[in-house]
Amino acid sequence: DGGITQSPKYLFRKEGQNVTLSCEQNLNHDAMYWYRQDPGQGLRLIYYSQIVNDFQKGDIAEGYSVSREKKESFPLTVTSAQKNPTAFYLCASSTFNSDTQYFGPGTRLTVL
Amino acid sequence: SQKIEQNSEALNIQEGKTATLTCNYTNYSPAYLQWYRQDPGRGPVFLLLIRENEKEKRKERLKVTFDTTLKQSLFHITASQPADSATYLCALDIGGGSGGSYIPTFGRGTSLIVHP
Numbered sequence: 559d560g561g562i563t564q565s566p567k568y569l570f571r572k573e574g575q576n577v578t579l580s581c582e583q584n585l586n587h588d589a590m591y592w593y594r595q596d597p598g599q600g601l602r603l604i605y606y607s608q609i610v611n612d613f614q615k616g617d618i619a620e621g622y623s624v625s626r627e628k629k630e631s632f633p634l635t636v637t638s639a640q641k642n643p644t645a646f647y648l649c650a651s652s653t654f655n656s657d658t659q660y661f662g663p664g665t666r667l668t669v670l
Numbered sequence: 671s672q673k674i675e676q677n678s679e680a681l682n683i684q685e686g687k688t689a690t691l692t693c694n695y696t697n698y699s700p701a702y703l704q705w706y707r708q709d710p711g712r713g714p715v716f717l718l719l720i721r722e723n724e725k726e727k728r729k730e731r732l733k734v735t736f737d738t739t740l741k742q743s744l745f746h747i748t749a750s751q752p753a754d755s756a757t758y759l760c761a762l763d764i765g766g767g768s769g770g771s772y773i774p775t776f777g778r779g780t781s782l783i784v785h786p
Binding site for chain 2: 601603660661662664666
């Protein structure tokens with residue numbers, strides 16, 4: 559069953575803690591993306607990666623970090639430097655230069 | 671500044687009517703535009719893509735138009751059903767990715783509510 563998965567679905571974090579969100583895909587897609595969505599807002603691009611061991615900052619990369627050690631995996635770390643991390647985080651993937659993105663189910667992060 | 675506008679107010683219609691959602695943009699010359707559906711608490715799902723040289727595209731009850739002069743796309747759902755209730759996002763290709771890759775920019779979305 560091909561697709562893109564994110565875990566966990568809900569995540570709670572104390573202020574000052576780093577937390578890592580998982581994103582895995584078995585679609586053999588080259589490119590992967592992380593977006594943040596706040597209520598009433600569009601999706602804002604955090605980071606994207608087009609090949610293994612390479613990634614680029616998006617519009618709101620400050621306070622976040624990523625790695626792309628495997629084609630299937632693109633974890634996102636929300637660091638304590640992110641001032642307002644409570645949001646819905648979406649991971650997506652696509653083939654290189656594709657028109658279409660496939661999204662995961664999302665992770666809702668709440669900072670307590 | 672670059673901007674994508676979708677109606678922030680929810681669109682309420684009766685079942686069976688045609689829903690029309692609008693996506694306006696400024697300061698872009700996108701090669702194509704996409705529409706996605708997003709249900710509450712879920713990731714967006716791709717619906718349709720229309721290229722700059724296409725005026726209209728259809729898929730079952732869905733129709734998208736793209737007017738590059740007006741810088742506007744219209745998204746129509748005919749014979750709407752309560753199950754069509756969701757938020758609909760438009761996304762534009764503005765390029766800018768490394769190596770010329772496609773990095774879409776999303777609008778805020780418009781909520782559609784279809785009443786039985």
